[in-house]
Amino acid sequence: MANDRFKYKLEIQQMMFVSGETGEPSPETTGIIEDIVRGQVIEMLIQATAQAARRGSRSISTDDLIFLIRHDKAKVSRLRTYLSWKEVRKTAKDQDRDVDTADLVDDSAAGDALKMRQKRAKISLPWEVASYFSEQPPEGDDEDDEEEAEANVATLARLKSADERTKGMTKDEYVHFSECRQASFTFRKSKRFREWAGFGLVTDAKPNDDIVDILGFLTFEIVQVLTEEALRIKDAEDKLQISNKENDKKRKRDRFLFDGPGEGRTPVEPRHIEEAFRRLQRPRAKSKAMRNFEGGGVLKTRVGLM
């Protein structure tokens, strides 16, 4: 597939690798994933734009995007962490510049303190408790991050599994892995991403940096979810095939001395991705509850956000 259409083959491969796919997925697979991701991005943009319009704004804000995934608390929490760290990084950069120019003596101490304070500057969302009231009290230190801690459980689990995987890696492998982890649809290729997702068609062509970043974060998540689901499917399929083989051709299973090396794990194939997508798109009971007893035709035909 030397087709120009797919621009993120490498990134997707990397992301899949991070998500647990060890084999090398075919271009068809990455192509399908890319299409799915693009569809998701466009859908998100459309919905966010509609949301912004409801707010009376013509351009979407980060809040509009986050609003779309508000029910996934873990994801929102991760996103917030991501954004707050992004903020930290940005200010740290400024600070670095300052510090560089100014005094280098108390760099470490002051910088640390600064970072800590900056980190506190949480991303607040408009549907949080604080927005119930007309006055905003100054930020206090006593913020209880219980919720965050809980929401981080998923992140931690993910980190842990990544840790498990990297435990046995050699240095090179680990470097490769960590490189792969940095794969992004958007990082340092904002323009490509905007073109790819058709920003100009769906919403304003020059969105906020944050929005592109959030989308980068979300696209990574989408690929991850898809891959994980596809892997699960493939596992089940493999198990089934093995048991079938056992039943059907006992002899084939036997390995002989001069057999070639066993096939390693086969990569995820497009059909697995499709099945994963189908499963993830299955309408939830919630969305059809109001149609109970009332008939009604086809359920929602829009793409469900992942």
Added chain:
Amino acid sequence: MSSYSSTNLRVQILRDERSRTRTNSIDPAEAEKEEPIDPLTVACRARYARFEKAIAAIFPSRRPCCATDLTVHELLGIEEPNDEDENTLTNGVGDGKATPVVKATRAQEDDDYDMDEEDDEPAAAPPPPLPQKPRSPIPPTIQISSPDRTKSPSGQKDSATATREKLEADKKAAEEAARLSFSTMFHTLESDRDAMLDQQKLDESDRQVNLEANVQGVPGKLSNANLGASSLTLKHLIARIDAKRERVAVSDMELRNLMSEVKKNRSKWASEDKVGQEELYEAAEKVVLELRAQTEHSTAFLNRVNKREAPDYFNIIKQPMDLGTVMKKLKQLAYKSKKEFVDDLNLIWQNCLQYNADPKHYLRKHAIAMQKMTQSLIPLIPDITIRDRAEVEAEENGPHDQDADAESDDEPIMSSRMNRKAPGTSKAKKGAKPARTESTPEAKPPIVNIQGIPDIKARDSPVPAHILAETSGLGSQNGFGTPPPAHTPSNGHISQLDLDATLEKYEVDDDLDLEYKTWKTMTKKSRARAASERHKLFRSGKIQLDEPALIRGRVGMGRFIRSELSHGDKDAAKDIKAPLAVAVEEQPDEEDEMLPNYYKVLDSVPELPWNLAWLGDDDDEIDKYNDTLRMAPKGIFTQPATGLARNMDSNMKIMQDTRKICHKIGVIKQMQVQTQVYSNQFVKYDPAEFIEKEPEDFLVSEDGPVMSGEVSKAAFQRSVAKIFYHAGFEDFQPTAFDLVTDIAGSFFKKMGKTVMLYQETVLPTGKFAPDEILLHTLAENGLEIESLESYIKDDVERLSIKLMQLKERMRAYLDDLLRPTLQDAENPEAAEEDMRHFINGDFTDDVGDDYYGFKDLGLEREWGMSISSGLMRVLQGRIANSYQTQSASNTALPTNEYKAAPPFDPLSRELLKDQIGLVQNFFLAKLHANGEEPLIEDEDLPIKQRAPKPRLPPSGKITTPRKRPVSGQGGNSKKKKRPNPPPPVATKPPPGGSTAIIAPTATPPLSEENGGLAPKFEEKDIDNTPGMMSPESIMAV
């Protein structure tokens, strides 16, 4: 209603029992004989009793006498019918075998209602001891009960009278028998409408006849009218009436009726000149009335045929006749003999049969029925030919039986005083005899015999009937029958054939339910009345509101109480008051009694039982009775204060409190920015606590859920509103709110439906358990336990923690804003002192007004400070704020290190020497002007002498000469870290503009409030305050 009728049925049973014993006592031999003989009867009786009990069980009654210990199920269990049993039952009823119980009931009915009648029974026509359900049109009972009569007739003359009597008696007996069985039947109301319409037509026809009669005989002389013997005794009265005839607004007929009333023995037909007229007409009128009363059939014959209805009628029928015309003719005394009258009657039916030649025509049936009826009635008319008295007298000179004749004049045969023995008008009968015999042969169509159907022959063949007539009550009616009159000979043939065919059918029809028929005729009038009353209320298909209310009359009350008494209700008996007691004793008229109870709804509605009673005193206050109407329990439409609801409530309370704090913060911020504050600028924000209101007290009479759509919806809306508030909305648009309510309502409906569905579903393994149902329902409706749980955990419980934290922070923030005030408040006298330096007199206190609305804000209470001082502190805060922003360089300095400068000594001549030379002259002049007294600082001056306050432009911006230094300092403000230059403490305050420079030094910096760090004011000397005020005063310069 239903329960009442059941009680009535119960009554019957009770009576039953009593009467059975009674009948036994009357005729023990018979009863004993009967019971062992017929096992079927016993079985049926048992069955009957069981059914009765079943009814009582189905409609339970509170009354002890009617109570049953059987349950419906028990009964049903017992009732498992085996077919044989069923058959015997139906057969038994059909054969009249099953009737003993019923019969006993009838006897008892009599006992209850018509005492006197029963007393008469043995003497007159005693109802059969074992009346059977009559299967033939004429109840066979008559045959049993009248043996003495059947045997009597030996001569023609006697037989005629006897026949007549017998007919009467038969009729009466039939009625009697029927009446007895009425109570065992359930009548429907379906024929009431017909009855009503018929009755209306009848009345109309009556009116018409009267009218016509009157029109013809325009008020004639009363003396001319035949008033019979009465004219002799009432001669003068009549003369008088005649004289004033035009002033008497009654018709002749009515007058005549009146006269006959007055003279008891005489009928209105009585005439002195005409012999036999009275008898003939009396009887004839009765016949016509009777015929007319057969409203089921007679309707078509009441009035003349209208040409519009049947255009060709008069082409076919040359001699139209109808009952109305007959009546008219009677009133005009147009008949001379029985034959003429009978001919006229027959002419009516014959005309009908002739005109409506189609054998299927519905009128034919009526005509034939009427014809039959006529034939049965005709024997009642004495066969008299009216003659002039003179003629008779002349004749009578010869024969000897004058006396009898003369007597007969005074003896109306068919008068209501029947029990008087009519000796019979031998002469008239004799005269009539040939006429009859003449007519019969001619009317006899031979076809009947040819047909040879035995039963028809028995009824219709006249010749044998002649003989039969004496022995069987049946035949007699045909014996006198004058079938087709001579003038329709051609048609007679055919019609007779038809008649036979239809008769048969008709008979069968009748046979089905003679009792019913009798009942119908007997109660026709009352039913018609009842129906028309009902009709009035529901005219044109809806309830007529303007109709007078239905009221239970006296008679009705009597009936009601009697039926109550029959339950042995002692209380009811006690309660009866005197006038009512009379009513109870009163016997209602018979016909009314014939109607079943459900015709008299008002009289039948029992006392409102149990919990429906409306016991009120005069003020219409309802007494609450324990088990009657009672107040609905509280809390049906409110949220129970448990679990989640309580959590949410407390969350909302916190939100409200926080909002209040927010409001205060907002106000204070506003005040710090604005220089002028208006008394009504800040609307008081004091949201009321959420308390769910109960609906107004209302009464319920039954257990079970209270259903009220509107209230439920309102309650639901309230819940939705609460959830809205809980989600952070302070207020919302009603449309959004309605929409959400509707959606939620529909969602809950679906939940309910799903629950129902699962409840009703039966799996092969059994039904769903309740918790399974619940889980399924939740899943079907898109709810997972986890999501619910996370809602409770995150959106309610954690929310409350968050809210608490936020509230604390908000409060701390408010504290910060109010800090300066609080500081001063710790030292009230000093603060007060300071205030007086600032303004002379506490105007707010004087006014006594909550001038700035602090009371409203609740600040006063909160911080325990007086209004005025509070005001000042806040203002100070503002000034300090504004000052700080202007000289921000001060802020970062920890101020407590520096001791506040001592107050300046008042400038006097001695001190002046230390001042720089430039100002010495200026101050010298001032001192001189001040009379060598020490100069007072500007801020220490009494308020009147002070320079006026600076005027502010509407923008609120303070533009003063001090602008320049501020802008000079402005560059510094950005660098917070930069240490401030130490204030020139030692500098003596120069007057005028120079003070500006000094002021900052004297003013303790008010900390960086915006940074959220609590300023440290504790060590600050209050003496500084005057210095702080200086900018104000300076601005004036």
